[in-house]
Each structure stands twice: as structure tokens, then as C-alpha cells.
Amino acid sequence: MEFLNEVKEGFIQAVKSCFDTDLNSGEVLINETRKEFKGDFTFVIFPLVKKLKKSPAEIGDMLGHWLVENLNEVVGFETIQGFLNLTLSDEFWIRVLRQINSTADYGSFPANGQKVLVEFASPNTNKPLHLGHIRNILLGWSCSKILKANGFDVKNVQVINDRGIAICKSMLAWQKFGNHHTPQSAGVKGDHFVGSFYVKFEQAFVEEYKIFQQSDAGQKLYQSEGNGKSPEVFFKEFKNQYFNQYSTLGAAAKEMLIKWEQGDPDTIVLWKMMNSWVYEGFNATYDQMGVSFDALYYESETYLLGKKAIESGLNKGIFYKEPDGSVWINLEDVGMDRKILLRSDGTSVYITQDIGTAQQRYEDFGVEKMIYTVADEQDYHFKVLFEILKRLEEPFADGLYHLSYGMVDLPSGRMKSREGTVVDADDLMQEVIEEARSVSAERGEIAALPQSEQDEILRKIGLAALKFFIIKVQPRKRMIFDPKESVDMQGQTGPYIQNAYVRIQSVMRKASSFDTTLTDEYTTLSEFEKTLIRNIMQMPDVIREAGKTYDPSILANYAYNLAKEYHRFYHEVRILNAETDAARAFRTTLSENTGKVLLKVFDLLGMEMPERM
RNA sequence: GGUUCCGUAGCUCAGCUGGAUAGAGCAACAGAUUUCUAAUCUGUCGGUCGCAGGUUCGAAUCCUGCCGGGAUCACCA
Numbered sequence: 001m002e003f004l005n006e007v008k009e010g011f012i013q014a015v016k017s018c019f020d021t022d023l024n025s026g027e028v029l030i031n032e033t034r035k036e037f038k039g040d041f042t043f044v045i046f047p048l049v050k051k052l053k054k055s056p057a058e059i060g061d062m063l064g065h066w067l068v069e070n071l072n073e074v075v076g077f078e079t080i081q082g083f084l085n086l087t088l089s090d091e092f093w094i095r096v097l098r099q100i101n102s103t104a105d106y107g108s109f110p111a112n113g114q115k116v117l118v119e120f121a122s123p124n125t126n127k128p129l130h131l132g133h134i135r136n137i138l139l140g141w142s143c144s145k146i147l148k149a150n151g152f153d154v155k156n157v158q159v160i161n162d163r164g165i166a167i168c169k170s171m172l173a174w175q176k177f178g179n180h181h182t183p184q185s186a187g188v189k190g191d192h193f194v195g196s197f198y199v200k201f202e203q204a205f206v207e208e209y210k211i212f213q214q215s216d217a218g219q220k221l222y223q224s225e226g227n228g229k230s231p232e233v234f235f236k237e238f239k240n241q242y243f244n245q246y247s248t249l250g251a252a253a254k255e256m257l258i259k260w261e262q263g264d265p266d267t268i269v270l271w272k273m274m275n276s277w278v279y280e281g282f283n284a285t286y287d288q289m290g291v292s293f294d295a296l297y298y299e300s301e302t303y304l305l306g307k308k309a310i311e312s313g314l315n316k317g318i319f320y321k322e323p324d325g326s327v328w329i330n331l332e333d334v335g336m337d338r339k340i341l342l343r344s345d346g347t348s349v350y351i352t353q354d355i356g357t358a359q360q361r362y363e364d365f366g367v368e369k370m371i372y373t374v375a376d377e378q379d380y381h382f383k384v385l386f387e388i389l390k391r392l393e394e395p396f397a398d399g400l401y402h403l404s405y406g407m408v409d410l411p412s413g414r415m416k417s418r419e420g421t422v423v424d425a426d427d428l429m430q431e432v433i434e435e436a437r438s439v440s441a442e443r444g445e446i447a448a449l450p451q452s453e454q455d456e457i458l459r460k461i462g463l464a465a466l467k468f469f470i471i472k473v474q475p476r477k478r479m480i481f482d483p484k485e486s487v488d489m490q491g492q493t494g495p496y497i498q499n500a501y502v503r504i505q506s507v508m509r510k511a512s513s514f515d516t517t518l519t520d521e522y523t524t525l526s527e528f529e530k531t532l533i534r535n536i537m538q539m540p541d542v543i544r545e546a547g548k549t550y551d552p553s554i555l556a557n558y559a560y561n562l563a564k565e566y567h568r569f570y571h572e573v574r575i576l577n578a579e580t581d582a583a584r585a586f587r588t589t590l591s592e593n594t595g596k597v598l599l600k601v602f603d604l605l606g607m608e609m610p611e612r613m
Numbered sequence: 614g615g616u617u618c619c620g621u622a623g624c625u626c627a628g629c630u631g632g633a634u635a636g637a638g639c640a641a642c643a644g645a646u647u648u649c650u651a652a653u654c655u656g657u658c659g660g661u662c663g664c665a666g667g668u669u670c671g672a673a674u675c676c677u678g679c680c681g682g683g684a685u686c687a688c689c690a
Contacts, residue, residue: 034633044632046670056670082670083633124690164690240689299690326688335616336686343688350690379617380685406618407683436652445650461652473626477619478683485625485639489652492626492638499652507649545629557627560637571645571654591649613652 003096003537004030004041007073007086011043014066019052019059032534038078039085040530046082056082090523093533094586098518100536100593107539107600112151116399117361118144120373121158121286121293125278126166126198128191129285129425131408131415131481132375138471138606139405140373141291142552145604147371150547155294155365159357162275163300168256170194171270172249173201183277189426191281194274205249209235209242217246288429289463290606295364297357303348305356309392310342318391331387339384354385355392362396369399371550376404376476403550406478408470423483433462435487436495446612457610462487464494464607471605472556492560494607497598500563500570501609504595507575511588514576518589521582528569532590535562536597543604552605559601566594 008030012023027047033039045059052059060079067074067086076087100106120140123129129137140156148154174197183193212218213235226234235242243250259267286292310327313319319329319341327342341352358370372382382402390397408415415422436458440446446454469486473479489495538558546554575591578584599609 029632031629031632037633042633046632049670081633161690166690324688337615340688345688347688349688353690375684376618377684378690381690383617404618409683411624439652443650443652445652469625477626480625482625488639490639491652493652495652496638499650503650503653510649541629549629553627554629557637560627564637567653568655570649574648576649613650 002540003099007041007071007088010067010071010074011063014063014070015048015052017070018062018066019054021052023048033085037080037083037085038087039076040088040534041086043084043086044082045084049082060084090525091520093525093530094518094520094522096537097533097586097590097593101518101589106593106596107543108149109151109540109544111153113153114151114369115153115155115365115367116147116369116371117155117157117365117367118147118371118373119157119159120144120403121291122161122374123158123282124161124164124166125191125194125275126170127195128189128281131423131425131428134289134425134428134466135405135408135470135479136373136375137286137289137291138467139403139475139552140371141289141606142471142555142604143371143373143403143550145606146543146547146550146552146555149543149604152369155367156292157295157297157361158293159297159299159302160279161299163260163303165253165257166198167271167274168253168260169201170198171267171274172253172256173197173204174274175270176204183280189281189284190277190279191285192424192426193281194278201249201253205243205247208247208249209239212242212246285425288426288459290608297361299353302357302360303353305360306348306352306354307342307356309355309359310348310352313341313388313392316392318388329388329391331384334387336380336384336387339388341388351381351385351388355388358385358389358396358400359394362394367399368396369401370396371401371403373403373405376406378402379404401550403475405475408479408481411480411482423481428483428486429463429466431483432466432487433458436462436465436489439489440613449612457613460608460610461489461495461498461613464498464602465489466494467605467607468494468497468556471552472560474553475551495613497559497563497602498609498613500566501595501598501602502611502613503570504566504591504598505611507588507591508595510576511584514584514588515581516585516588516592518585519582522580522586524583525586526573528565528572529587529590532562532565532569532594535565536593539597539601542601546604555601555604559598559605562594562598562601566591566598 008025008028011028012025015021015023029044029047031042031044033042043063045056045063048059049056057079060083064077064079064084064086068077073088073092074086075089078085118140121133121137123133144154144156177200178197183190186193188196213231222231222234256267260271310319313329314321314327319327321327322344324344325346326340326344328338328340330338332338339351340349342348361367361370374382379402386397386400386402389400410421410423412421440458440461446457465488466486470479470481472492542555542558546552573587575587576584578587602609
């Protein structure tokens with residue numbers, strides 16, 4: 001807290017002056033005083049006891065006296081056990097507020113000259129986005145914003161997994177069952193339209209597999225390879241192999257993939273058309289969420305990258321070749337396994353692509369940091385990838401970070417596409433907005449506004465409920481998403497925070513008829529007012545911390561606490577009809593700056609504030 | 614089995630590099646508006662911080678072991 005520098009310095013001087021001992025700033029422990037004690041800030045003096053060879057109470061009292069006598073900011077103290085509680089002067093608080101009030105873009109740090117790339121979203125093109133993507137996108141987007149506020153030059157990118165067997169399944173099903181329909185003719189959003197054919201493929205495949213299971217060939221297979229397993233278990237385990245070796249649908253899909261890889265014109269045309277439908281759908285979803293990208297990487301363009309890296313790795317002796325021609329790296333010396341990088345047939349695997357893509361990005365942007373927002377099931381993958389890039393001595397190797405997050409579960413357990421429990425992103429957003437609509441209708445505050453304005457407000461409220469519910473949880477923790485709780489608008493929620501902001505805006509609209517210039521005449525600050533200032537003066541630290549740890553949840557919880565303090569203040573203290581003009585000016589300024597901070601933090605979290613609600 | 618993450622109130626979550634009597638929200642119950650938006654505020658109820666050791670003046674926090682749960686360990690992506 002830069003606002004407290006003088007007090008901290010004073011403490012060091014006090015120790016020097018009272019005990020003739022030098023302290024470095026790392027040894028100074030300062031906290032906010034707990035509510036149940038008198039004071040504003042607390043120095044913990046236990047650590048000094050050994051050094052100074054005196055009792056905690058004695059040290060606290062001596063330092064407290066010295067500080068009151070020598071520091072203008074300190075007007076009182078109390079020593080309780082090993083804690084020195086200081087009370088700071090009203091001038092101090094007003095000065096802090098004045099500083100915040102006059103700081104343009106308070107909470108943002110100056111450019112630090114470093115470039116960072118943040119990857120998030122990265123969907124497959126065979127299905128629409130779901131709840132898991134929402135967590136991913138919120139985290140990536142918010143981290144991107146937070147890093148910008150910390151002075152980085154940030155590029156947002158996503159990798160679109162637009163090739164492979166999955167999209168071929170959709171393509172095949174569309175050929176078979178599509179009747180030349182398009183999203184437009186069917187009246188369905190493009191990504192959902194394509195996704196429905198993926199589902200149709202799976203259904204047809206399951207049918208085909210069932211028939212196979214009952215056929216002579218299937219029964220014979222079970223007899224010879226069943227090994228005493230029940231037919232159910234056996235055929236479940238055999239499914240993949242069936243797809244690859246027996247299925248006609250599987251063969252057709254694989255053939256389509258091969259045609260795609262050979263650049264067969266008809267296949268490419270179909271592929272482009274269906275992907276374009278998907279992108280249209282994705283873009284609508286991204287718009288609704290309020291996120292955007294600086295660059296897109298398509299897997300169809302990057303999946304062959306990384307071969308050069310194989311060469312150079314082999315030359316450097318980091319990789320080795322097996323007799324069958326496959327290329328490997330051995331990471332057993334750092335507690336990992338052997339990992340294949342090139343198959344014996346010379347084709348590359350996923351991680352090879354990632355090596356190449358990372359190099360490509362470095363060439364494209366010259367970033368020294370890259371953040372990958374990917375679920376924690378890929379923790380090991382990224383550990384391996386980063387280790388390989390380090391051994392290849394890539395210049396960006398030290399700036400790699402896997403922003404790993406836990407899966408989203410439903411109260412009933414994991415989302416499973418087979419059981420139809422996957423929560424669709426578009427549906428979900430629509431639901432929370434509708435919930436906001438019905439809550440709003442009961443209140444009637446915005447009923448007089450034009451419909452388009454109302455819609456915009458309801459969108460902001462609904463999405464804030466959803467987004468806050470997700471982003472308040474620490475990324476690495478697995479979270480349980482209860483749809484019923486996610487639409488709550490009371491208590492620890494996004495709309496609660498918006499409501500604090502809206503109250504402030506309402507006050508400020510009415511305050512415009514007064515002179516609200518801050519003066520030093522107001523000298524009877526209440527605890528509510530001090531607590532609010534104490535909160536808003538923390539913002540830069542919280543933003544820095546969130547940036548250092550890539551953790552937006554810190555900011556989410558901060559915003560909630562600040563909103564809560566404001567609601568309490570609002571309830572307990574008269575603002576516009578304050579007892580004096582000075583008090584009114586102070587409180588409106590305090591309110592305005594609280595609003596400023598809430599707005600800023602909300603923006604960093606990827607949420608918007610309505611002016612009314 | 615190896616590696617790794619998680620375990621805090623009935624439920625969902627906070628708890629910063631160790632600091633005072635472990636906090637919020639939801640749920641349940643009881644209150645508050647002649648006054649700036651009641652999506653608000655106040656109060657009551659609710660805890661063996663998974664268990665056991667260790668380090669420390671001090672441990673939910675750090676270390677070790679155990680228990681429970683998830684993820685991962687493919688010539689898949």
C-alpha cells in the first residue's frame with residue numbers, strides 16, 4: 001500500500017530511535033486492525049521481541065508513543081498483546097481520498113514494455129460452447145484484462161480445433177441426413193446446427209454398433225475375446241476398436257478425414273461451409289459474453305507445425321530416435337516419463353503441434369510470456385510441453401504459464417454428453433437474463449425506460465449473476481455449478497455489487513445540484529467512512545496480486561467486500577442531506593470513488609455495470 | 614501403483630507471504646423503510662478447519678505420514 005509508506009517508514013524510524021536497531025521494510029508487518037479493536041492499522045510486534053529482548057507490551061508502548069509524537073498521521077495507539085493498534089488522523093483519510101479522487105485511471109499501472117499472449121476459449125468446431133467453456137473464457141478474458149491493468153501489452157488468441165475426426169463426423173451426418181438444410185433454412189444457430197449433426201452421427205453409430213453386437217460376427221467376437229466379462233462391459237470397452245476396425249460409419253468418417261488431408265476439393269468445400277456456420281454461431285456467443293480476440297489460430301493451419309523443432313531437438317541431442325523411426329524425449333530425470341513426439345509413420349502428435357504453435361506465436365508477436373487457459377486435466381501435458389520448450393532453449397520458455405482450472409460439476413455430478421447433462425452456454429445465458437427480467441419486473445424501477453435500454457440492463461444483470469458465480473471461485477478449484485444458485489441476485493452475487501454501483505449513480509445524479517468539492521473541514525469521520533477508504537485504497541494492491549497469481553477470484557471477492565461496505569455505509573450514513581456541506585462533499589466524493597473502483601474491478605472481471613436497475 | 618490437485622458451517626465459497634475470539638452468502642428464524650433504489654441493512658442459529666504428528670512465542674495457513682475425492686500417467690486430442 002503506497003498510501004501507508006510514510007507510516008511504515010515512521011515505524012522503522014521509531015524502532016531505530018527507540019531501540020537503536022535497523023529494520024528493513026520486509027520485517028514490517030502491517031495489517032488492518034480487526035473490527036473488534038480500536039484503531040485503523042496494526043503493526044505486529046511479535047517478530048521484534050527476540051530481536052529487541054523486551055516484552056511485546058513494552059515495545060508496543062514505546063513505539064506507539066514515539067509515533068504519536070513524531071508522526072502527524074498517527075493520533076492514537078493501543079497495545080494489546082503483541083499488537084500495536086494505531087489510529088490515524090482524519091487528515092490522513094481525507095488526503096488518501098483526495099489522491100484517489102484525482103488519480104486518472106486509478107488502479108492501472110504504467111506500461112511495463114512487456115508483451116504477453118493469453119490463450120483461452122479454444123473450442124472444437126463440432127459442438128456449441130458449454131458451461132466448461134464459459135469458465136475457461138471468463139478466466140482467460142479476465143486475466144487478460146488484469147494483465148493489461150498491470151502494464152502488459154496483451155494479445156488474446158484462441159486455437160480453433162477445426163480439423164480432425166470430430167468435424168468429419170458432423171460433415172458425414174450432414175451429407176447423409178441434412179437434406180441440404182442450412183442454419184438459415186432450419187432457423188438454428190450455426191454452431192448448434194452443426195452440433196446436431198454430430199449428435200446424429202453418434203446416434204447412428206450407436207445403432208449400427210447395437211446391430212453388430214447382436215450379429216453373428218459380434219457374438220463370435222464376444223465368445224472369443226470376452227474373457228468372462230459381461231457383454232455390456234466387453235462391448236463398452238470394445239467401442240473404440242469397433243469404430244476403427246468394423247464400423248462402416250467409422251470407416252466413412254475416417255475416409256473423409258483422409259480426403260480432407262489430401263485436400264480433396266469437395267471435402268474442403270463442405271468443411272469450409274460447415275465451419276463457417278460454426279464460426280458465425282461462436283461469434284454470437286462471444287459477443288453475448290462480451291469477449292473478443294486479437295488473433296485466431298486454426299488447427300488446420302498449425303497441425304503440421306513442430307517438425308522443424310523435431311529436427312533441431314534431434315540435432316541438439318535432446319530428442320532421440322527409436323529404430324522404428326519414432327522420435328521421443330526422455331524426461332525421467334525430472335520425474336516425468338518418456339514422451340513421443342513423432343510417430344513411426346512420421347506424423348506428429350498433439351504436443352508436437354503445440355511446440356510449433358508456440359514458436360509460431362513468438363514469431364508473430366514477440367511475446368515473452370504466454371498464458372494457456374486450459375482445464376487441469378491437461379496439467380501433465382503442459383508440464384511436459386514447457387519442459388521441452390525449455391530444453392529447446394526457446395527465448396520465451398521462462399514466460400510460460402498454464403492457467404489451470406478445475407472442471408465444472410453439476411450438483412448431480414459430472415456433465416456427460418452421453419447423458420445429455422451438458423449445460424449449453426447460450427441457453428444458460430438466456431436463462432439468467434430471463435431470470436433478471438422477472439426479478440426486475442417485480443421491482444419496476446426500469447419499467448419506464450425504452451425496451452432496448454431495458455434489454456441492455458437485463459443482459460448486464462443476468463450475465464453478472466452468472467459470471468460472478470463462476471469467477472468468484474479460485475481457478476484451480478473444482479467447482480459445483482448449481483443452476484438454481486447461479487441465477488440468484490441477492491447476497492454474494494454480481495447483481496448485489498451492481499446494486500451498490502447503481503445506488504451510487506443515483507446519489508451522484510442528485511448530487512449534481514450541490515457543490516461537492518472536497519475540503520479539509522470535515523473532521524468527524526465515522527468508522528463506516530474510514531472502512532470504505534481503507535477498502536478503496538487497497539485496489540492497486542489487489543490488482544497487482546491478481547496479476548501476479550493469475551487469479552481473478554481475488555478481485556471478485558474484493559469487489560463483493562467493497563460493495564458490502566458501501567451498502568452498510570449507505571444505510572448508516574446520510575449522504576445528500578448530511579449534517580454539513582463539508583460532510584456532504586466528503587461523502588459524495590467517497591461514493592463517487594467507490595463507484596469508480598467498483599466499475600474498474602467489474603471491468604477487469606469482464607462484467608458490466610448498469611446505471612439503473 | 615507413480616505423479617499431481619482438492620478436503621473449512623447443512624449447502625456454495627473466502628481466509629494475502631504463519632498473527633488477535635476462523636469469516637461471507639444461501640437455507641431457517643426474528644427484526645429494520647415518514648429520509649439518497651429493500652436486488653439493501655441488523656440480529657439469532659450453525660465449526661474437532663479430513664485425521665495424527667512436527668516446526669514456532671503463535672498453525673486453517675509451513676513440513677511429514679495417513680484417510681477420502683478428482684485428474685493424469687496412449688504411436689488420443
